[in-house]
Amino acid sequence: MRYAYFPGCSLHSMETAYDRSVKAVSKHLGIELWEIPDWVCCGASSAHSVGHLVGLAIPAKTLVKAEKEGLDVLAPCAACWQRMVWVNHEVNTSPKMKEKISKAIEEEIKGTSKIFSIIDGLAAVGMEKISHAVKKPLKGLKVASYYGCYYVKPPKVAHIDDPENPQLMDEMMKAIGAEAVDWPFKTECCGTSLIFQDLDTTLAMSKKVIEMAVKSGADVIVTACPVCEMNLDMRMAQINKRFKTSFHIPVVYFTELMAYAMGSTPQEIGLDKGHCGETKSLLAKIS
Amino acid sequence: MSAIVNLSQLHKDHGDFAERVFKMSGQDVRKCYQCGKCSAGCSVHIFNGMDVSPNRVMRMIQLGMEQEVLNTRSIWACVLCSTCTARCPRDIDIPRVMDALRIEAKKRGITQKFKNANVFHDVFMNSIIKYGRVYELGLFIGLKLKQSGNLFADLEMGVPALINAATRLPKFPPKVKNPDEIRKIVENCKRIEGEK
Incomplete structure (x- = not known):
């Protein structure tokens, strides 16, 4: 199993125990993590309160990199995870919003990568x-x-x-x-x-x-x-x-x-x- | 909020408010029949973080109390935990309504009801626009300087916790190859939303 790994800001700041333990348990279970290069902040907890579109476009910028790699995303931070899930939800239910997000990030977002949290990602192993x-x-x-x-x-x-x-x-x-x-x-x-x-x-x-x-x-x-x-x-x-x-x-x-x-x-x-x-x-x- | 509400006047002046909220949030607040489940499960409300309970926010929208609802602390205090949405028998996503009301209030410059929330969002957005990722130390300092009332409150965390936290906190801003990415997106979004 191979995932596009989106650690998010906290895991690269104070919460390295989470980052390290996610990587360790993935290794023990044979899950390969490909860290999304140059990922940016998901925008939580503020972007969605500033504007609906901007709250979706910011996480979409990172998500689109996983899409291009043809991988599903593994996001261990609950906020990062949910912001990306919202992007997919909107992209897959509203063609108009899909177009707007694509315009905002200057790339086409397709909504093809599934977003896994670390909970369901690990549980999927069995x-x-x-x-x-x-x-x-x-x-x-x-x-x-x-x-x-x-x-x-x-x-x-x-x-x-x-x-x-x-x-x-x-x-x-x-x-x-x-x-x-x-x-x-x-x-x-x-x-x-x-x-x-x-x-x-x-x-x-x-x-x-x-x-x-x-x-x-x-x-x-x-x-x-x-x-x-x-x-x-x-x-x-x-x-x-x-x-x-x-x-x-x-x-x-x-x-x-x-x-x-x-x-x-x-x-x-x-x-x-x-x-x-x-x-x-x-x-x-x-x- | 005044105790007496002139319903006829509200209807005349703001009768389309629920419709506008529907357009802004995709949520039809008119469906709400005031069961109060949202408020019963709302932790922020239970611990006095809101001035108006979530079900009353819904009712105020229905009645066209536009100015009053945009001037509540509640629209800013909602943490989007979505416990209300999970339990709403009318299938209304209340946090999406709260978010839409925040965006509208901010547009009109109505931020004084919960200044610390507004400062938080401003400082946070500035941080990610500047660095592409959150620079936590910069964020904490920015908040301490700009927010009111809690400059020394964190000392209550106690010496061991403070030392541990300080040790773990990166001292320098995060480095990404593309720090301008979020700035570009924010600018693009403003342009696209202006096109409507």
Whole structure:
């Protein structure tokens, strides 16, 4: 399997743990990633609020490079993924919009490349194959899979799984030997980039998610979105201060646990220093 | 928002507003029958990030309360999580309506209801127009200088988190071969939308 890889800005900035672990787990599973040369930002979270066309044209510029290569796209960032899914949706439902986007990017967009998130991209390999690749099963580890909103909502456009109770990430966690915690806030919103606009509201939103994962008995929260990761992990001490709570649950990318279970070292994938919250307790549990 | 609404006057002056919103967003807000499911599931609304609940935004559009709805904080506070859309029994994509209203409000220079959101979008767009990708350190500094009220709020993140974040944050802008690509697209889009 070969994908056009669109890492996005976050994975090349602070969230290298995601980039590294996505590459590692892809390697373990025999997935080849061809990084789209000179990809540009997808425009989220602002371009679509500035103009409908510009919000589609910016991600289309990168998408068209994958089309020319004849490859489907793998985009591990939820925002990048959804912006590209919207481009395909519009291109395939509105010939007029297709023409406008093509004009804006000065190239023809066809809508022929499928856009995979890292969740459905990896799940497509099959749970059996994932289990076979595991060298260190994460026995006894209770994992709360946090999908966030963009991968499953709005369901007519973004729908890798059920919008209220998705299972794909849970299944993958089971495939690597961990225990998937059944919890109710899998797709509640963390607040995304509202963190840079209205801190009070966003911290309350993220707190709600962390609190429910802890109440549900999870040892770790896994995410598949750099913004979810930043809001839950980087802001946890701030949340504790504001709400007089004492959460200290590690929040890591699900790909880190997968790569680790398949033999990568914590140093290789950023599981040691790639997060604001401590991961020592997690590493002690799974080593 | 005033407590008394003159419906006849609104209908006379802004009776076509729902139709215009339909053209802008592709969403027919007239279908909304005020069940309130959107507001019940909206985290931003639940945690007081909005001044008007999403279902009331829909109703205001139906009634032609054009000025009033463009002057809400809610249209900017929506994070497009689309929980409302997933649950709407009338199949309305509410975030697309919110986006369309933001674009319209911005066109008319109505940004004062949620200045920090507007500053965020401006600083973000400038960053990607300049570098082709987000330069996070530049973005954070720009936001701190231009937004109001949260200059020192991030110190609450605590020393270990701040040190870890600072270590991971690239100090220099991203380098791409084609930093002008987004600028060109933005200019092209302005031209194309002006052609209509």
